[in-house]
Amino acid sequence: MSTDYSARHLSVLEGLEAVRKRPGMYIGSTDSRGLMHCVWEIIDNAVDEALAGFGTEIDVVLHADDSVEVRDRARGIPVDIEPKTGLTGVEVVFTKLHAGGKFGSGSYAASGGLHGVGASVVNALSERLDVEVDRDGVTWAMSFHRGEPGIFADAEAPTPDAPFTPFTSGSELRKVGRVAKGVTGTRVRYWADRQIFTKGAGFQTEELLGRARQTAFLVPGLGIRIHDERGEQPSTETFRFAGGISEFVEHLASDAAVTDTWRIQGSGGYTETVPVLQENGHMVPTELNRVCEVDLALRWGTGYDTVFKSFVNIISTPKGGTHQAGFEQGLLKFLRAEVEKNARRLKAGSDKLEKDDVLAGLTAVLTVRLPEPQFEGQTKEVLGTPAVRAIVSNAVVKGLTERFASPKRDDKAQSSLVLDKVVAEMKSRISARAHKETQRRKNALESSSLPAKLVDCRSNDVADTELFIVEGDSALGTAKLARDSEHQALLPIRGKILNVQKASVADMLGNAECASIIQVIGAGSGRSFDLEAARYGKVIIMSDADVDGAHIRTLLLTLFFRYMRPMVEEGRVFAAVPPLHRVVAMNPGSKPNDIIYTYSETELQGVLAGLKKQGRSYQDPIQRYKGLGEMDADQLAETTMSRAHRTLRRVRVEDADAANRVFELLMGNDVAPRKEFIVAGQGLDRGRIDV
Structure with a gap:
């Protein structure tokens, strides 16, 4: 390996080259998050104008060709010549890093932009960027290709694939129209460079709407319109709030x-x-x-x-x-x-x-x-x-x-x-801490402090073990015979546990069922929860396939979400899927009959129609499982517990805020929104009532 290392080995990146070489320094990442950051660099410039008292309307357009356009009716980017560079204000803003009107206190008393790199970074990371400025009764325009100013030879609609001719001797800020005297504003439209951003990066509509709503709250009186022209049905959302924060x-x-x-x-x-930059150029x-x-x-x-x-x-x-x-x-x-x-x-x-x-x-x-x-x-x-x-x-x-x-x-x-x-x-x-200290003392003094009703497994390999939380003692008896005792542990719960969304920490710890679940998992609760200390690799909620079973499952998920959330975030909480029906399809002669399990009424009707089409008969009445306790051990093992045949639903949290809102809606103290949610649901179908 060469040990020669001198100044000639150093790379000096000039201007926007540095942005294209290291985009993560400026926008955080090159996935959807970075793509959204670029959108907000342009929008925030318009918002800063509104904060300074200029312009009360901002329009954001997501075009069908994946370009983004931001329009405002503020003062407009300066179009005169900047004396130090000899360039127009528009070109300085979009091509020079650390250039803008937000370094001193002359143009903006308080602004979000302060580094002077936002617009130029977006320009550097765009395959094409067009800017139009209304000032002095004229509409001025300039276009850029990956940060370089020039002219696109558009046949009809603007596109980044149009032939591009860069300026050679000097840049030109073109006059493309006239406007009424006193009309000012800026329009920026850009196409993100797919050479920079990762495949699959896209504009997150919900995130854009949320941020627009948030900005409208923060600047009372400012109207922000989001026009989404993608898809078959274009949509428009407008945000304006007078009440502020x-x-x-x-x-x-x-x-x-x-x-x-x-x-x-x-x-x-x-x-x-x-x-402070002085007139002579010294800081x-x-x-x-x-x-x-x-x-x-x-x-x-x-x-x-x-x-x-x-x-x-x-x-x-x-x-x-x-x-x-x-x-x-x-x-x-x-x-x-x-x-x-x-x-x-x-x-x-x-x-x-x-x-x-x-x-x-x-x-x-x-x-x-x-x-x-x-x-x-x-x-x-x-x-x-x-x-x-x-x-x-x-x-x-x-x-x-x-x-x-x-x-x-x-x-x-x-x-x-x-x-x-x-x-x-x-x-x-203080009560929770005392309870925890008591448990620690018990652990030190007793050989085992786990609940007596826990049926533990033999394996010490956490990644390969499973804890089934079983509804009721009757199901526990069958599950004991159906389980793989090497890897599968059972914990029965009696009835419906406490709704922890409404209860305090002390009430939760005082509830025997909640306390035993936390104790068995062994990783603590709340902010002190330690995922590494969990005693089982999977937690599987196994409740009856009826309304009460669904309610018990919801109560248990509420407990995990509020007090053991890392288990959910890591995908280690599951719901078992027991069958609803057992169909015995008859075979001729001495051939054993076929057993078919179905998991919904629709699936059952499909199976029966298929058997009828084949000319096969089935035992009537069809067995309908009201609960886990109605299955024998072989049936429970085959359908719900055996790793080779079972189906599990993994519980995931894609958006913690959205999940939190759903738990508060379904399980919280406020009844009125829950009633509205139920009334506005799918309606009541008498055929779906389990009688």
Whole structure:
């Protein structure tokens, strides 16, 4: 191997070459996530104009040819010559990295874009990009091919496959039309480069609609229209909200309210030393006075899940940062002080609240606006500006102090309910910890602390073992004879377990069936769940094929989703599929009869029609299994438990938020949405009623 390594071996990537060589640095990935990031780089430029007070309408068009177009009616990209480069403002924005109007405080007081690479990165990663700007009574246009300006010779509709001629001596910003005086705006249409993005990467319509809805909540009065022209039936969705983040919180909250939506606003100043570009082209460190504005909407509900969204200049920060840390610090500091003041009424003792106690059941949206925020990377998922933490914390403490000191009857009642809720959470946490410590002591002192009703398997190979959770003792007896005792363990449950979506942690741990399931799996529960410690590779819910069996299965899935979610996310939870019917098809002579199992009424009718067509008879009446206990061991083994013949349904969570909403709808405290869901269902078919 050569040891020669000198300066001539170094590669220097100029301009947009670097983006095409290392796209992940700028858009995170080259799959669907990166494709969506490009869309939002262009949309966010239009949103920044709206934040600055220019333009209240944004149109996003997903064309049938997989191109994307973003239209706004804001000021339009500058078309005059930028003196340092000698290029038009349009070409600078789309071809030069770290160029734009968001570095200083002249054009935008607070914006989402701040690195000056968004539009140029999208251009570099596009097979074709067209931009049109309405300014000065004229429509100006320019086209790019993989970042290079030039002209496409379009025959009819624009396409990236049209012949392309790059500019040679100088670029041309073409005049392609005229507009009325005072009409301004920008239209950007681009075709993502399939040389860059992975095969199968596509625009996620639901994600686009969700983000558009979110942006409309964050910028009250801004209208965002999404036109999807793909498919046979084009669709249009429009989002506009006047209520801002208060309305956003109401949209996010899925449980019944304990408090109204409280709005807290504040601001704070700080100084920051940043390099400032001087007229002579030098960067000089300068101390600047900054202002950070805080806007917070929050409400507590009867549930136990936390929904928290944070934003910086309308840019989502899903991984938090200093603003989220400040919010949690201020909230915990204030509520700890309030609980200490009311310790006697609340019977709180000397125990202290923790973060999880105050966040339980909380739905909150936090937005901060500040000039030139410091993010970690171009994807802007974490805010790093240190001074924001104290400003947000102080604003939260001040706002809650005013609310709790309010003489209004509603404010007093709701403040008292919040204290009751967080103290109840604290007591539940302490109770759960005591229960866990008790179990640990038992494990240390006893040879086995597993429930006596567990029928364990012999194998110690976790990956090859299965735990069947069986409905009732009658099914357990049959399952004992039908199982493979080397690999299959059985745990019977009696009746319907607790609905843990409505119950507290303490109630869940106090329920014998829930506690025994958690104990048998052996990996803990909640935030302390350790998947590596699970005693079984698969957990299979085996309930009767009737309405009660389906309800028991739903209750068990609720327990796993809320307290042992990693088991579900890893695909280790299954539902057994027992048959509904057993058809004995008669054979002539001494030949044994054929046994056919069916799993639905439709399948049964199909089998019977097939036998009739073949001229074969069958035993009547057909056996209909009402429960697992009606099968003998051979039948149960063959249809439901034997690895060679059985069918299992794997329980998966593709979208945790969507799954959470479904569990809250079906199993939560709020009855009205559940009733609407049932009424709006498929209707009642008398033929489907099991009589």
